[in-house]
Amino acid sequence: MEPPSSLVIHRALDGLSARYAALAENIANANSPGYRPVRVTFEESLRAAAREGPDAVRAVTPRIEHQPVPAFGSEMRLDLELASAAETANRYAALIELLGRQMQISRTVIRGGQ
Amino acid sequence: MQATEISRSALDVEWQRLQVVAGNLANINTSRTASGEPFRPLRLVSGPRTGFAGLVAGGLPGGVTVRGVETVQGNARRVYEPAHPHADTEGFVTYPAIDHAGEMTLLIRTARAYEANLTAINIAHQMYARAMQLGHQS
Numbered sequence: 710m711e712p713p714s715s716l717v718i719h720r721a722l723d724g725l726s727a728r729y730a731a732l733a734e735n736i737a738n739a740n741s742p743g744y745r746p747v748r749v750t751f752e753e754s755l756r757a758a759a760r761e762g763p764d765a766v767r768a769v770t771p772r773i774e775h776q777p778v779p780a781f782g783s784e785m786r787l788d789l790e791l792a793s794a795a796e797t798a799n800r801y802a803a804l805i806e807l808l809g810r811q812m813q814i815s816r817t818v819i820r821g822g823q
Numbered sequence: 824m825q826a827t828e829i830s831r832s833a834l835d836v837e838w839q840r841l842q843v844v845a846g847n848l849a850n851i852n853t854s855r856t857a858s859g860e861p862f863r864p865l866r867l868v869s870g871p872r873t874g875f876a877g878l879v880a881g882g883l884p885g886g887v888t889v890r891g892v893e894t895v896q897g898n899a900r901r902v903y904e905p906a907h908p909h910a911d912t913e914g915f916v917t918y919p920a921i922d923h924a925g926e927m928t929l930l931i932r933t934a935r936a937y938e939a940n941l942t943a944i945n946i947a948h949q950m951y952a953r954a955m956q957l958g959h960q961s
Contacts, residue, residue, distance in 0.1 A: 739939060741871060
């Protein structure tokens with residue numbers, strides 16, 4: 710495996726962790742009057758940075774912004790926030806799995822294939 | 824454990840909101856408080872601990888916090904009960920005009936928010952549990 714690959718996974722894990730904190734913040738403020746939900750984006754900048762090289766990937770930070778105002782109804786949807794939280798957790802688990810497989814390959818190499 | 828702490832702060836706030844609503848419902852027939860004033864229904868006001876500007880500046884989301892407990896402005900309910908010990912000179916007793924349906928709706932909303940935060944804590948724990956499996960010998 711090339712080093713940038715695991716570097717990208719690390720950055721993506723950081724981004725997903727920040728996204729989960731933002732979702733938890735939204736759910737926590739479900740009953741706060743006038744609260745505007747936030748979201749975290751990092752995929753686009755990470756994808757662009759992955760093409761440029763390891764230094765660009767290291768510089769990627771998750772971006773925090775307001776969620777767009779829904780066209781119909783102004784209330785935050787608690788169910789959608791929870792669905793996003795579950796999806797974030799699943800993607801996090803998938804990336805952890807990927808890192809684990811990489812480690813397994815390294816371990817196999819160190820043991821000489823035994 | 825940042826996400827768990829955020830959800831934990833919300834559990835605390837929603838629990839307190841539940842107590843305030845329960846207090847309103849319990850005092851629906853209170854004609855006078857200890858200070859002699861008629862009872863006024865209370866409303867817990869909550870807000871995020873870190874504002875959006877703080878988040879963009881690199882601050883961590885701090886969860887939710889109680890901004891205060893305020894009285895709800897509204898008309899009192901005056902009932903003609905001349906025999907009541909708290910009746911005024913005209914024979915009227917002042918009860919709080921508690922919006923019963925509104926309180927019950929808020930009760931349900933509070934319980935739903937509480938459940939959503941419990942679910943969020945569970946999901947966060949699953950994430951941490953997966954992260955701890957990293958590098959596990961298999």
